[in-house]
Amino acid sequence: MQQYDTIIIGAGHNGLVCATYLAQEGQRVLVLEASDTPGGLAATREFFPGFKASVAHTVSHFSAKVARDLKLAVHGFDSATAPMPTVGLNSAGEHIVLSGTGAEAEINGVSAEDATSYRGYRQLLQRFAELLEPFWLKTMPRVGDTRLSSLLTFAQLGLKLRLLGKQDMGEFMRVATLPARDLMDENFDSELLKAMLSWDGLIGSKMAPRSPNATVLALLYRMSGELGGAHAIPVGGIESLIGALNSAAASTGVEVKTGARVGRILIEGSEDGLRATGVELANGEQIVAGRVVSSADPQRTFLQLLGVEYLEIEFSNRIRRLRCEGYVAKLHLALDGVPNFEGLAKPDGRMIIAADMDAIEFAYDDAKYGNYSQQLVMEILVPSLHQESLAPAGKHVLSAHIMYVPHKLKGGWTEEARAILVQLAIDTVAIYAPAIRAQILHSELLTPLDLEQIHNVTGGHWHHTEFSADQLLMMRPTYEAAQYSTPIPGLYLCGAGSHPGGGLMGGPGHNAARQILG
């Protein structure tokens, strides 16, 4: 008997967003989550008794529309949180601080010229970000689709471009796929400023400052929304966002089942072709539904949960070639007290450790040949300063993204390799906060391989698959699956591997639901 209209695989934020939208329209929805808690890469876990952290540690562009539609405020998510400053750490304590957002954006610690350039740079990027803004929450049309709605989307994009004016339109076309290196060199003198500004275009991807591709688009994607690219920790932490999504889902009647690992997607074949009819859990239990929506990554969805025998040959090979190797490791430190960063009154910002763009580039060079860098570049913050419940009273958590740590480490992720990386990371942080060594009670390293195993995401990739020009918009994850439907009737995608992409935004979940509801 069919008990559900829709089964959603994965209770990450996109799975929950999609589920709630569908349930709002009266669908009976079951969300199946392999882990014991919902939230995916944004789930908050205890990594040491009394100390908690989540892989995604800030919110920068969670969709205000989704928050509104799903009434997340009612369920405890405060989207109006003020953003935290972004701090470019300097070993001499001469840090650069970016704070505020929009018209109140401020920059401190750079020359007058750079400060002026920064204002111009921000304004231009903000205009570009606003141009793209409407398209993140739209299904991108299939190439060759001549239906009016599709043509209108293309026309709207063209119009938006044209409305930039001749000069800015030309500039947009020029910089859209520019390497971060060129963009920064054109605008700024300060090496530290260049490094910290390019950070958000690069993190989570396998691209470096000199890689021409989608760095600028990634920046603009993260600049969508009210924070204009700044990062925040909501009141109540990332937990409050996942909690609100979970509660919003429950309030609309969505059933979320944790500890329920999907083994495979059930397919029925007849003279009418194939159709997804439900799922089989790892324990053998079968659940049927009108449709299956996967928030799992495309490779996992198509190659593991479905199986190539049901797919077209060229399509499966395109899925196979999606670039899904994560290059960001996560480090969690349980600290005995507030770490003291020299030259900072309070480490309550998002701190970037990358002295210059070469530091980022060289770290990437190491990683692309299967090693982690001996000179780590990192993004660190102390989330417990924003959310006390993450650590026991007086104690704190340091949360760090270490960029360019390969999923497939040469020689494998041995205990020794992990220990060396942890030590390197601690040594790197200690350059700026020398006393921190004595404060460390415990450390947890999550390599991309760990992220893959814990969170069931291929390659441990934040975005499920690379956020790059060939895998974006109407090509995300690949054509014929870029409109949330797939070549298999009854099977849809709603995860970060679909347009617009990863990060805590809710775009794919929102768009998939709209597409399903028609």
Place this chain on the structure above:
Amino acid sequence: MNTVNRADNEAIDPYAEERLKRTYFYPRAAALNIRDAWFVWNGYKFADCYYDAEYEYFCVRNSCATYDICPMQKYIVSGADAETMLNRMVTRDISKLNLNRVTYLCWCTDAGRMVDDGTIFKLGADKFMLTCGSPSLAWLRKSAFGFENLSIVDMSDKIAALAFQGPTTCEVLKQMGLDGIDTLKPFNIMHFPFGDSGAGSDDKPLMVSRTGFTGDLGYELWIKPELALQLWDALYATGENYGIQPFGEVATNMARLEAGFIMPGMEFNEALKTIHFQHDHSPFELGLSWLLDFKKPHFNGRLALLKERDAGPEYTLVKLDIEGNKPAEESHLYSDKGCNHEIGYVTSAMWSPVVKANIALAMVKTKALKGDIWAEIYYGKELRHNSKQVKCTLKQQPFWAPARRRATPPPAY
């Protein structure tokens, strides 16, 4: 200073890698190729004809003849996933294929354009042999991605194969001692003892399938390379009184055209090898819709082909009976005698000696099939160029389809 040994120097062939490979039957075939008429097939030195193409053709139709198919591509696909993998790749349902049966089929791109046609032999529960005219390993590997219990071995250079075609073939094989060959039905496979294969080797090293490319009674013989020449010799010794003769590419092309079989590079381009996206073909266009098993829930290109089925193919390959006796080679086709409205083109054409008709295969716009079809034929006469416009008649059946091609047992001689 280095001294160059002249004898050694001469022994080194700087073009060794570039030279054509020789098939396992080459020593015998070369001796009979008295015109030295060679061309190339998949890197092999291959006979265009041996003595006289027309004579060879008449041997195929009236006695028996051999065609060296060593250069044909042969892949052994085996393992628990072999059937699933192949069934998803090809358009017919091979889960229905019985052991020791062969089936003709084709395989398409996602867009439903034909990659190639070929045959699949079911050699065991989990073991198949796929044969086709040109290398398909890249496509096979793409198709194999995602299947774990699967092995694909390219046996093209490791199996000797000889097509043996014509009305007296069954008799020759019977005389050779292939007991029960007369009971072998079309598209069936039998295994026979042959030669002294030595102790411990398999006792039936000769595989015979009742298959071929001539539209007549005929077989294809498959054997390990060590026994290739022994097989040839046995066949020619027995076949001497039955008019045995090797035939080459030209005669094959004549025979297959009479049978209405398509040839890559003539009737169709392999979809993966065209540059212009419209220069490939679909099975519908090639008259191969009977190879498409839409009852099968999924096969590559199925969705695209369903759309084409509903919309109808733009072109259709047809058989034409053409007035006069001038072969319509490379002719354009028109809906009117004045040659104002072009509707298609001839892909293969010949004067058929056995049917006594001027025949052709042609690609014609499907919509134009209801009306008249005129061919504009150019031909030379003692260095003068001439052209004429002649009427064409559509033929539904193969030009040549004798009852003996299917009769079991075949008529004795």
